[in-house]
Amino acid sequence: MTEAPMIRMVSVDKHFGELHVLRDINLEVTAGQVVVVLGPSGSGKSTLCRTINRLEPIDSGTIEIDGQRLPEEGKGLAGLRADVGMVFQSFNLFAHKTILENVTLGPIKVRRTPKAEAEKAGIGLLERVGIADQRDKYPAQLSGGQQQRAAIARALAMKPKVMLFDEPTSALDPEMVNEVLDVMTTLAKEGMTMLVVTHEMGFARRAANRVVFMSDGEIVEDAEPEAFFTAPRSDRAKDFLGKILTH
Amino acid sequence: MDALIAEFPRFVSGFLGTLRLCLFAAIGALVLGTLLAAFRVSPVPPLRWVGTSWVTVFRNSPLVVVLFLFAFGLPQVGVVFPTFGGNSFFWPGVAGLAAYTAAFVCEAVRSGINSVPAGQAEAARAVGLTFQQTLGSVVLPQALRTVVPPLGSVMIAMIKNSAIVGAFGVTGELFSVDGALTAAGYSALSSLGGVALAYLAITIPAGIGLGVLERKIEVKR
Numbered sequence: 495m496t497e498a499p500m501i502r503m504v505s506v507d508k509h510f511g512e513l514h515v516l517r518d519i520n521l522e523v524t525a526g527q528v529v530v531v532l533g534p535s536g537s538g539k540s541t542l543c544r545t546i547n548r549l550e551p552i553d554s555g556t557i558e559i560d561g562q563r564l565p566e567e568g569k570g571l572a573g574l575r576a577d578v579g580m581v582f583q584s585f586n587l588f589a590h591k592t593i594l595e596n597v598t599l600g601p602i603k604v605r606r607t608p609k610a611e612a613e614k615a616g617i618g619l620l621e622r623v624g625i626a627d628q629r630d631k632y633p634a635q636l637s638g639g640q641q642q643r644a645a646i647a648r649a650l651a652m653k654p655k656v657m658l659f660d661e662p663t664s665a666l667d668p669e670m671v672n673e674v675l676d677v678m679t680t681l682a683k684e685g686m687t688m689l690v691v692t693h694e695m696g697f698a699r700r701a702a703n704r705v706v707f708m709s710d711g712e713i714v715e716d717a718e719p720e721a722f723f724t725a726p727r728s729d730r731a732k733d734f735l736g737k738i739l740t741h
Numbered sequence: 742m743d744a745l746i747a748e749f750p751r752f753v754s755g756f757l758g759t760l761r762l763c764l765f766a767a768i769g770a771l772v773l774g775t776l777l778a779a780f781r782v783s784p785v786p787p788l789r790w791v792g793t794s795w796v797t798v799f800r801n802s803p804l805v806v807v808l809f810l811f812a813f814g815l816p817q818v819g820v821v822f823p824t825f826g827g828n829s830f831f832w833p834g835v836a837g838l839a840a841y842t843a844a845f846v847c848e849a850v851r852s853g854i855n856s857v858p859a860g861q862a863e864a865a866r867a868v869g870l871t872f873q874q875t876l877g878s879v880v881l882p883q884a885l886r887t888v889v890p891p892l893g894s895v896m897i898a899m900i901k902n903s904a905i906v907g908a909f910g911v912t913g914e915l916f917s918v919d920g921a922l923t924a925a926g927y928s929a930l931s932s933l934g935g936v937a938l939a940y941l942a943i944t945i946p947a948g949i950g951l952g953v954l955e956r957k958i959e960v961k962r
Contacts, residue, residue: 549863567784569871576869586864590883600868603878645864652868 498561500525500656500687501546506555508541515541517711519555523656523689528682530698530719531691533708534734539691540583542708543660546689547578560655576604579649583661585641587633593620593644594629597651604652612651619647623677639670646677657681659690695738699723707731744927745935748918755918756939759907762835762914763900763943769839770899771892774846779876781851792847799844804837804905811837812909828913834906842899849891853884886958893951897944904940915939 501523508516515538523529531539544550546557548564548571557564559578565571587596597616601607607615620626623643625636633641642662649657659678663671675697682688682701692698698705698719705722707715709730715722726732745752780792799807812833815822825831857880865875907916915936922932 547867549867567872572866572869572871574869575867578867580864580867582860582864582867584860586858586860588861588864588879590879599878600870603874604869648864648868 500560502558504556506552508552515711525687526685527703528688528701529704530702531706537708538711539708540660543658543691547575576652577655579654579657581645581659581662583664585645587641592630597648600652619650623647638666639673642674643677656687661691744922744931751918752939755915758913759915762903765835766838770842770846773843775850777847778850782854796844796847799841804841804902807841808837830910834911845895849895850888853888856887857883889955900944
């Protein structure tokens, strides 16, 4: 394989004031891979996810998407973000737009897709995530699980090269977690390149090619799911898994 | 009240004059103020600097000083406004009032922008919208809801402030009617009473209109 990895982070460092949130992060995700990022809260995993489309700027190091270095804020960065789908913990659907408008806004404004075409594609995507019948409602009228599926459809509407998930199920009621994970599992099976920050161990086992374990701003382990869950090498990972798997 | 009845046509023309003055000034202030608010939240430091300076200068200067500056100061440095119906003070008056009010519009709009959850702009940027598209398609439409009441207060204050434009020489607006009437021998009380009523005839319907607008915006969502 001589192709550039889809995501490449080299020696990335970031501080929030005194706090060193990312310490010398080196990470490559090849096309088609699904990488799950695990770690205790405050370990920097969400920040790592958000640096990849530069919602959080970094202090030093380099980040490349599909061989292209992240540009500075401006048109170039907007263009690159269009190729990187992002799903947030709190959904962040546009509150003043209907579900279908949420899905078509990016294609119409950024890709200059004709409205009718964008709507047709948008309805198709909403069907895929199972909420096409909700398309004329506003986000506040939907359940959390439906909102998050709409948010996934919104990201997919841009035909992204890679999808970032920042704790996509953490704000959901327990009974709605699976409907979102099912959509994500399907996406993974279809070959989408994904970086998923989550606490869902079942999803990590089922859908991930790799598990990256973070603690205190560092990548402590980077292993296949089975190896990580059955035989973690570091004490920090053992401690973390002990806490979450025994409750 | 005798002035109001006897000189009713004068009041009507003053009423229309103030309406015209305020309409131009309101358009100018709303457009400029929104633009300045966009500057103040922009990622480009020089734009932020322009926005902040404008607000600092115009919000903290007396309106009379601003108006005299536009009417007498700017022509000295070569900025000459066209006349309006033979009145050379009309456009400087409109421009001064708009420039001054824009500072307050800017701050009202900016507070509205800050009321929109940060996640909305983040999601828009993550989809690939530029700063302008994020502001125009996602943030400002949602800010409108919270911005209408304070913006209404700013507009009503502007309508009342327009009297100062009349005081320094824009004939044909409401406050200048008072001068003309007292010069014609009417008592100050009766002519000012009429002027006050005529201002109320603009500001009260404006307030009611704002209430309607507020409710209309609320329904959507």
